[in-house]
Amino acid sequence: xxxxxxxFYFVPFIIIAVIAxxxxxxxxxxxxxxxxxxxxxxxxxxxxxxxxxxxKILFTSFRPGPPGGFRRGGPxxxxxxxxxxxxERDQFRKEWEQxxxxxxxxxxxxxx
Numbered sequence: 001x002x003x004x005x006x007x008f009y010f011v012p013f014i015i016i017a018v019i020a021x022x023x024x025x026x027x028x029x030x031x032x033x034x035x036x037x038x039x040x041x042x043x044x045x046x047x048x049x050x051x052x053x054x055x056k057i058l059f060t061s062f063r064p065g066p067p068g069g070f071r072r073g074g075p076x077x078x079x080x081x082x083x084x085x086x087x088e089r090d091q092f093r094k095e096w097e098q099x100x101x102x103x104x105x106x107x108x109x110x111x112x
Contacts, residue, residue, distance in 0.1 A: 023049035 027048035035042050043051070084092065 019049070019052070023052050026052050 023045060027043060027045050030040075030048060030051075031042040034040050
């Protein structure tokens with residue numbers, strides 16, 4: 001029989017410790033920087049933990065792997081553009097130029 005490795009029992013504790021430390025950092029930064037610069041109310045430790053979890057949900061994912069959301073090879077449109085033939089590439093450039101020029105007919109709006 002194989003013995004189970006005991007080092008994996010500490011992983012949940014390490015995750016909890018990292019979340020606790022990051023929550024404390026968020027609370028300290030909020031209370032010391034934002035409270036004086038933007039004149040907002042100070043937050044408690046649990047509010048900082050909730051803010052940290054909320055930002056994790058809104059701005060990242062909980063999936064394992066590299067950050068950024070794209071897997072293996074970058075954005076999905078990149079391979080499509082890289083594999084265009086010369087004719088398709090010329091057609092794409094023409095359509096792109098037409099769309100650019102159609103969107104900027106009125107230059108007075110950009111000179112505000």
